[in-house]
Amino acid sequence: MRISSWIRQHLAALRALLVLTVITGIVYPLAVWAVALGPSLHEKAEGSIVEVNGQAVGSTLIGQLFTDADGNPLAQYFQSRPSAAGDGYDPTSTSASNLGPESILDTPADPAVLAQPGTTPEDAGFKASLLTTVCSRSQAVGQLEGVDGSRPFCTPGGVGAVLSVIGPRDSRGNVVNPTRVVSVNEPCSSDPAAPVTPFLGAYEGVKVECAEFGEDYAIGQIVPIRGDARANPAVPADAVTASGSGLDPHISQAYADLQAARVAAARDVSVDQVGAVVDDNQDGRTLGFLGEPTVNVLELNVALDQQYPVRG
Template sequence: MRLPAWLAQHLAALRTLALLTIVLGLAYPLLMVAVARIPGLSGHADGSMVDRDGKLVGSALIGQSFTDGNGIPLKQYFQSRPSAAGDGYDPTSTGASNLGPENVVDTLPDPNVKDDEGKQSLLTQVCARSRAVGELEGVDGSRPYCTPGGVGAVLAVYPDHAVSLNEACPAAPFVQQYQNRPVACAEPGEDYSGAVVTPVRGNAPDRPAVPADAVTASGSGLDPHISVAYARLQAKRVATARGMATADVERLIDMYTDGRTLGFIGEPGVNVLRLNLALDADHPVHG
């Protein structure tokens, strides 16, 4: 007996649905799970988790902070690059700050509004981080377009005067005059949109002592690596804190430096977690 056309079409659709459910909904996932259990691949499938003495300490693929309870860097550890993922290295909130190179003017905190902290521009974030890293590592933390106080050196220029946009009154502006115009501090809440926004380069070196990855967050906010240059900048501080020779710390840096992806993509990077664990194993800090 020949089935009606509409019924035959529905049965064909149901058979197709059942076949695809079995192949793609059951067989394929089970095959992927089996492949992930192959020795040598299982660690990657589980998130490249790292443990020490049976205790989970992190993932080799996700960066983390090495600070005390107050957010102060622990001197015996290498520090990761900054993170804009949530409160820092949050895998549930991965992402960048989405601030671009033209984001140079801060939103100053209003003293009349309780708990108003304002909002730092990308430039000021970079300047503040560079200054902090410079102080931590004992090097010059100055950068072009940054004030000595660690904020963006940006002026609102008018025909007869200028305003340092990122320095709230009563702070003294980073320059007293700009092109024969007196410079004043900024009043929170004032509208300076009628001025010409002008970043001022200053006298900082063209090649800052603090590397770029020490002051900028990665696109994911989870980058587990730092540049070799940033690692070497920290070597002396870590060696001093652990009572080691700097040369010994630098050898460990070389050991935990990953090469370019596929041999030609990107730059070599140092896995911070693995390096810090190696330091703890070889030269632990007691007390």
């Protein structure tokens, strides 16, 4: 009797397994595939691939770089926002830097290692804070677009304007009567003939020093210096920060407007002509009310190549 009950239970389990296998392994995938073939979803289901003269040049869902072999921006193309996914827009390494607003101190490079031929700062242990990353990107974009790339809390050299103020502290932990002040993100030069001049000459009457490798400046009070840069920088935020996925194919209207003059000059057309193409490739707010209008960079650059190709 117990053997018969055991057989019935296992037969029921086997039937359930077969039914669920048919539903979840065959019926459901076929249903999803059939829906994806619909006119409104077919393009996305196929990867939203953009083709030019029969050749795939990218996807409208994934951003890409528009640079030369050395990584320099191509003047005739609108540039995407930065990417932290692999070497840039790598779908297999989608990620963000995971750095937040409190990331303001750089990890300095070892000057002894950096002095070796062919060594990059990163090879020597340098790791930029989020603040310095934003500062350097803003400076580079400003130079490319011919605008002021300065930002609050950034030095003219493109690093975070942060001081370590050392001295006795009051009951709230603030330094009073500082005895030493160090610009922690500006390392001293190993060449005596080319000394580093900190971005700020003095702080509360104390001369500001450059940072010496190997010294611990965490003992001081870390003080970001706002500087005199305007509160609303000429370089928009999406030009200097990566998206959470590192794959965002869009830029803001403000960043597109900033690049229009450079692209127009490279293509020998007017800014108004380029602006019209930008408007034609603008995506509205999500669901009509979420976020701000954006511009798909790949679609915009493809449209420019078709309407105003670079000559010569």
